[in-house]
Amino acid sequence: MAVAAIAPPVGLATPAPVHRRGLIRSLPLKAKVGGAILAFYILMAIIGPTIAPDNPSTQTATVLGATAPSLHHLLGTTSFGEDVLSQLLVGMGSTVLLGLLVGAIATVVGTLVGTTAGYLGGAADEGLSLLANVFLVLPALPLLIIVLAESGSRSGLVAEAIVLSALGWAWGARVIRAQTLTLRSRDFVAAARESGERTWRIILFEILPNEVSLIAASFVGTVLYAILTSVVLAFIGVVSLTTWSLGTMLYWAQSQEAVTLGDWWWWIPPGAAAATLGMALVLLNFGLDELGNPRLRDTRGRKRRGRQQRPSDPTPVVREAGA
Amino acid sequence: MRFIVRRLGFYVVAAWVAVTVNFFIPRALPGNAVQAMMAKFQDLPPQAYHALELQFGTGHQGSLFHQYFGYLGNLLSGNLGTSVIASPASVVSVLRATVPWTLALVGTATIISFVLGTMLGIVAAWRRGGWLDRSLPAFTFIQATPYFFLALLLIELFSLNWHIFPFANGFALGDVPGWNWPFIGSALYHSILPALTIVITSMAGWMLQMRNVMITTIGEDYVLAAQAKGLKPRRIMFTYAARNAILPNIAGFSLAIGFVVAGALIMEFVFSYPGVGLTLYNAVVSDDYALIQGIFLVISMAVLLACLLADIVYVIADPRARTRAAF
Numbered sequence: 326m327a328v329a330a331i332a333p334p335v336g337l338a339t340p341a342p343v344h345r346r347g348l349i350r351s352l353p354l355k356a357k358v359g360g361a362i363l364a365f366y367i368l369m370a371i372i373g374p375t376i377a378p379d380n381p382s383t384q385t386a387t388v389l390g391a392t393a394p395s396l397h398h399l400l401g402t403t404s405f406g407e408d409v410l411s412q413l414l415v416g417m418g419s420t421v422l423l424g425l426l427v428g429a430i431a432t433v434v435g436t437l438v439g440t441t442a443g444y445l446g447g448a449a450d451e452g453l454s455l456l457a458n459v460f461l462v463l464p465a466l467p468l469l470i471i472v473l474a475e476s477g478s479r480s481g482l483v484a485e486a487i488v489l490s491a492l493g494w495a496w497g498a499r500v501i502r503a504q505t506l507t508l509r510s511r512d513f514v515a516a517a518r519e520s521g522e523r524t525w526r527i528i529l530f531e532i533l534p535n536e537v538s539l540i541a542a543s544f545v546g547t548v549l550y551a552i553l554t555s556v557v558l559a560f561i562g563v564v565s566l567t568t569w570s571l572g573t574m575l576y577w578a579q580s581q582e583a584v585t586l587g588d589w590w591w592w593i594p595p596g597a598a599a600a601t602l603g604m605a606l607v608l609l610n611f612g613l614d615e616l617g618n619p620r621l622r623d624t625r626g627r628k629r630r631g632r633q634q635r636p637s638d639p640t641p642v643v644r645e646a647g648a
Numbered sequence: 649m650r651f652i653v654r655r656l657g658f659y660v661v662a663a664w665v666a667v668t669v670n671f672f673i674p675r676a677l678p679g680n681a682v683q684a685m686m687a688k689f690q691d692l693p694p695q696a697y698h699a700l701e702l703q704f705g706t707g708h709q710g711s712l713f714h715q716y717f718g719y720l721g722n723l724l725s726g727n728l729g730t731s732v733i734a735s736p737a738s739v740v741s742v743l744r745a746t747v748p749w750t751l752a753l754v755g756t757a758t759i760i761s762f763v764l765g766t767m768l769g770i771v772a773a774w775r776r777g778g779w780l781d782r783s784l785p786a787f788t789f790i791q792a793t794p795y796f797f798l799a800l801l802l803i804e805l806f807s808l809n810w811h812i813f814p815f816a817n818g819f820a821l822g823d824v825p826g827w828n829w830p831f832i833g834s835a836l837y838h839s840i841l842p843a844l845t846i847v848i849t850s851m852a853g854w855m856l857q858m859r860n861v862m863i864t865t866i867g868e869d870y871v872l873a874a875q876a877k878g879l880k881p882r883r884i885m886f887t888y889a890a891r892n893a894i895l896p897n898i899a900g901f902s903l904a905i906g907f908v909v910a911g912a913l914i915m916e917f918v919f920s921y922p923g924v925g926l927t928l929y930n931a932v933v934s935d936d937y938a939l940i941q942g943i944f945l946v947i948s949m950a951v952l953l954a955c956l957l958a959d960i961v962y963v964i965a966d967p968r969a970r971t972r973a974a975f
Contacts, residue, residue, distance in 0.1 A: 459662045462902055463669070464951050466910035467928060467944055471673060474932040475940075496903070549792065556794050557914055561929060575797070579918075584800050585808065585815070596797035603792025604785075611788070614860070 356612020362605035366598070370421040373414035381412040381569050394590050401590035404581045409574075413594055416569035420552060420599070423486055423570070427551035430490035432544040435497030440528050440536070442498070443505025454502065460495035468492065469554065474563035485564050489551050496550075497543035504539050508532050542613045549606040556599045571595040655959045659952050666948035671719050673944065674937040675712075728945070729938035733930055739942035742927065747946060750923030753839050754912040757846035758905075765851035766897055769858025770890045773866060784856070791852035795911040799845045799918040806841060813841045816920040842919045850908050854897060862893040895966050901958035905951055 352360070394401040398408050442453035472488055508514060509532070517531045533540075558564050559572020562580070566573050578584070578592035722728070728739035772781040790798070807815035819834045865871065866889050874884045913925030920926060924943055931939040 455658065455661060458658060459665050462659075462662050462906070462952060462955050463666055464906050464909050464944075464947050466906070466913060467947050468669070470913075470928065470932055471940055471944060475673075475935065553792070553794055554910075557796060557910075560794070560796055561914065561917055563932065579800075584803055587808065589804065592800060596794065596800065600789065600793040600797060603794070604789045605792075607788045607792045608785075 353612040353615040355608045355615065359605045359608030359610075359612060362601060363609060366417060366602050366605070367421060369414065370418040373417050377408075377411040377414040379408040379411040381407055381415045383407065401588070403577065403591055404583070404586075404588070405577075409591055409594060412569050412574050413571075413598060416571055416574055416595065417598065419482060419568050419570040420555065420572065420602075423482055423489075423555050424548040424552040426483075426486040427489045427493060427555075428544045428548035430486065431494040431547045431551075432497055432540060434490065434494040435543060435547075436501055436533070436536075436540055438494070439498040439501030440505050440532055443502040444509050444524070444528050444532060446509075450502075453498070457495040457498040457502070460492065461499065463492075465492040466554065466557070469558060470561070470563050473558060481565055482568065485555065485558070486551075489554060493547055493550050493554075497540075497547060500543055501536060501539060504536050505532055508535055538613055538616055542610055545606050545610045545613065549603055549610070552599065552606070553603055571599045575599075652960065652963055655956065659956050662952055663949065666952070667720070667723065667945070668716075670941050670945050670948075671716055673941055723945075728942040731931075731939040731942075732936040733934050733939065739938050742939060743924075743942055743946055746922060746924050746927045749921065750912065750916070750925065751950070753843055753921070753923065754846065754908065757843045757912075758850065758908050760843075761847040761851040761908075762854055762897075762901075764847065765854025766858045766894060768851070769855040769897075770862055770885065770893075772855065772859045773862035773893075774885050774889070776863070776866075781859070784859070787852040787855055790848060791856065793849065795845065795849050796914045796918050798849055799842075799915055802841055802845060803918070814838050815841070819922075839921075842915050842921050845915050846908065846911055849911055850904070853904060853907070857900060858893065858897050861896050862889055865889045865893040868892075895962070898958055898962045898965055902955035905954050905958075909947060909951055 392398065392402045398410065401409050403409060403412075438453050438457060442450045442457075469488060469492060473485060476484070514527060514531050517527050522531075555564070555570070556572040556575065559566070559570055560575045560579065562576050564572070566576060572595075574595040575592055578588070578595075581588075581591075583589075583591040726740060728743075731737055731739050731742050734742045768780065772778070772784065775781060803815040806813045814837070819831060819838055868889075871884060871888050874888045879888075912923075913928065915921065916923045916925030917929050924947060928940065928943045928947075930936075931943065
């Protein structure tokens with residue numbers, strides 16, 4: 326961060342532990358809650374397959390037809406006699422993996438395009454911005470449905486991730502371009518340019534480090550887009566239905582009339598999992614927003630913290646970690 | 649004015665891209681539209697095979713360049729080909745039957761959710777820490793909920809548990825579509841639950857953005873100055889703070905409309921609502937390329953038009969946009 330280290334006025338003891346608290350404790354509450362839920366689901370994605378009580382695709386119930394939750398099947402069974410909890414534990418993996426994969430690909434592309442367009446300016450900027458803006462206004466979901474449904478045999482996870490990334494990078498590119506525009510005229514960038522640094526070095530080492538929070542927010546936003554979209558695409562059945570994911574669970578529930586038959590244990594758990602996973606990502610993004618824009622911070626939290634501070638600190642003092 | 653001209657130029661380019669993507673849909677994807685159609689209608693004469701090849705560009709009839717201009721010519725003359733699933737109806741007539749349903753529902757629901765969401769955002773920011781502001785996490789939850797999951801929940805509650813609203817179709821079975829009151833009443837009654845889904849899910853986005861921008865605006869000096877002058881709170885809230893805070897919401901319309909359209913497509917699938925989304929799904933399932941192309945074209949043009957309208961509103965609302973290009 327390009328903040329000036331202002332020494333504390335003489336006579337005022339520096340509240341030492343404040344900046345030693347570590348990154349996690351200094352995050353806004355929203356980010357902590359979001360991060361905790363997300364961590365829970367990622368853990369579930371990793372260890373889910375090993376702790377799943379049954380094979381998600383085999384008929385384990387003794388009676389055919391959907392059965393309500395019981396001690397034997399904590400989340401009940403599907404009408405095929407499969408264990409819903411096992412499907413959820415196994416299916417979380419591919420949903421989370423797809424989200425992270427798309428987030429990574431789309432964020433890299435978006436960051437490259439955004440910083441290049443913003444830094445170079447001129448015709449390159451016009452061209453790249455036009456490209457990003459066109460991608461933003463083209464309706465993505467109908468295109469995704471068409472491409473994924475018609476691309477031969479139902480496509481696998483990697484193919485789906487690539488198509489989702491191709492239609493999901495533009496938002497991040499636009500945001501990062503705007504930030505790069507404000508950074509390129511700063512003194513430290515000008516200094517690097519005057520000292521003869523190469524363009525790619527300036528972009529990678531002078532501009533990018535100042536956009537980390539924005540890139541993180543763009544990553545989280547893209548993961549959210551990818552997860553919600555992939556769940557929707559699987560729900561209507563245009564992607565591979567042979568692997569378990571939150572979306573394919575919902576697809577089978579819908580196609581077997583689980584809602585109208587009242588088999589709530591079949592469709593509510595995957596739907597609620599998708600919704601809370603999405604909420605965790607939204608909360609995380611709000612937290613990142615608040616880091617960047619202090620005015621958005623929770624007023625109650627500010628008051629609480631304010632009471633602990635000295636009442637008459639004359640000027641807001643920004644201290645760097647080593648000051 | 650320069651702003652509008654610039655944006656107009658952008659939309660022309662975007663429309664060209666949409667049309668071109670549409671041209672490549674049946675050509676770039678591995679499924680063979682002609683064979684799908686021949687398989688469906690096995691008694692088609694050989695001439696029909698050739699005609700279909702011409703339409704989908706699967707045979708060898710001239711260069712890609714040549715085909716492209718033939719396609720553009722067809723578009724300009726309003727010829728979108730013949731649908732498979734609604735055969736022998738033309739794609740244009742299928743669209744004429746389905747577009748009004750989607751347009752009426754999505755248009756109304758979008759306007760309601762925009763107005764409602766923006767108002768709630770204003771109030772939440774103004775009464776900082778009030779009950780509405782504190783219930784924001786609930787709205788966050790709704791915003792992150794997949795559209796169709798909310799639709800399923802609403803069906804479970806309102807249709808299956810309480811039997812208040814129907815859970816499928818755009819009108820009661822047995823009704824004959826027409827401009828008469830019983831039919832319109834039935835259509836409205838059937839559209840309540842789908843509309844509610846769109847409003848609830850898309851409203852949260854408008855509200856959260858409005859609230860966040862509004863909070864930043866309330867901290868500005870001119871709002872403080874207005875308070876110091878002793879203006880009425882309501883006047884400060886709407887004409888000083890909200891008037892400026894709403895600009896990003898209008899500018900963000902073009903980004904949000906895609907979200908709304910996506911939700912509407914899925915919502916139609918869940919509710920079996922006789923609009924464009926359900927038809928697109930049916931067309932995709934039966935490889936009806938002509939219909940797929942027609943629907944994609946209509947959706948993308950509608951989205952571009954909505955964005956253009958939002959831009960015009962933006963120019964009216966933001967004096968700065970009239971003098972310089974803000975994008």
